[in-house]
């Protein structure tokens with residue numbers, strides 16, 4: 001049997017105000033050289049400023065880069081700024097984390113993940129979703145050496161971001177069904193332990209759907225821990241298969257088609273409702289749980305034109321065609337796509 005490599009973070013810090021310990025955590029991780037902090041336009045004041053202050057208090061020389069998207073061009077721009085830098089600290093949402101992770105991987109240096117929102121399960125995973133001229137590509141990257149998730153910042157982030165994180169976890173249900181199908185029909189390699197961890201995480205978040213509340217530290221902590229364990233399922237599998245199937249293809253297609261896409265997790269949640277119906281599963285349970293979590297369940301709540309939903313359903317199978325799912329090789333016809341979206345109340 002082939003050998004297997006599993007990458008995990010070395011230290012994970014979850015709690016109120018842990019961002020103020022960024023400097024000492026980086027010292028404990030044995031870093032002492034120059035550090036580049038990567039952040040986004042909204043997250044500089046919310047998080048990056050605090051991380052920089054803490055790093056400077058511990059005598060790190062800190063450089064700063066602000067980014068707006070997660071494209072391969074932006075990754076290259078960050079790589080160009082890495083002279084004498086031995087560590088990148090990414091402070092922000094999923095796009096910031098992915099760019100920082102990918103640039104550090106390409107440059108052969110380390111990366112610390114400081115999520116300011118619990119909106120996606122890439123906070124600790126060894127993958128980065130980067131857009132290039134072919135669309136979104138899931139790229140192998142180094143797992144962060146450390147994760148610093150400040151639940152005070154995360155609980156005060158717009159509640160929509162937390163709901164999106166829950167929906168990204170709910171999508172594990174259809175991702176696992178797709179993975180099992182690909183294993184049966186295409187002999188794709190499958191990991192029982194990765195699938196079990198991914199499903200257990202999705203079940204836990206579904207069970208808690210009514211108790212996840214705006215502004216609560218306990219809710220922020222629960223979602224961060226669940227995103228972390230979903231990311232660990234990705235680590236064990238060595239690919240995003242335990243957390244990304246047909247519902248993610250639909251979301252990636254919407255990112256290409258919609259004038260103003262919704263949040264990644266929100267789109268994946270709506271995709272899960274429809275893909276669960278295609279799998280013959282209980283899509284109403286998924287829909288009700290998403291509703292309880294305040295996540296969108298239809299085109300109107302996503303702020304997306306119903307015609308774009310249909311187009312994305314028709315295009316979805318062409319995204320990452322090597323990843324076999326319930327959409328098969330030919331995907332949905334226009335009539336079937338329309339029927340599915342109407343039946344599930346998405347349009």
Ligand SMILES: NC(=O)c1ccc[n+]([C@@H]2O[C@H](COP(=O)([O-])OP(=O)(O)OC[C@H]3O[C@@H](n4cnc5c(N)ncnc54)[C@H](O)[C@@H]3O)[C@@H](O)[C@H]2O)c1
Nearest residue numbers: 042093094095116117119120121122125127128129157264
């Ligand atoms: N690498 C992986 O394994 C993985 C997993 C899941 C998702 N992803 C990727 O992550 C991205 C989605 O992440 P996202 O939903 O965070 O999107 P995003 O990075 O675009 O962030 C959404 C918005 O929230 C803002 N924001 C973040 N924290 C905030 C805070 N505390 N207060 C106010 N605003 C805040 C950001 O500035 C941004 O405007 C997608 O590109 C997706 O493909 C990657």
Ligand SMILES: O=P(O)(O)OC[C@@H](O)CO
Nearest residue numbers: 121129138240243244248
């Ligand atoms: O490989 P992708 O489809 O980008 O998926 C990664 C992540 O979004 C899983 O939740």
Ligand SMILES: [Zn+2]
Nearest residue numbers: 121168264268
């Ligand atoms: Zn996702």
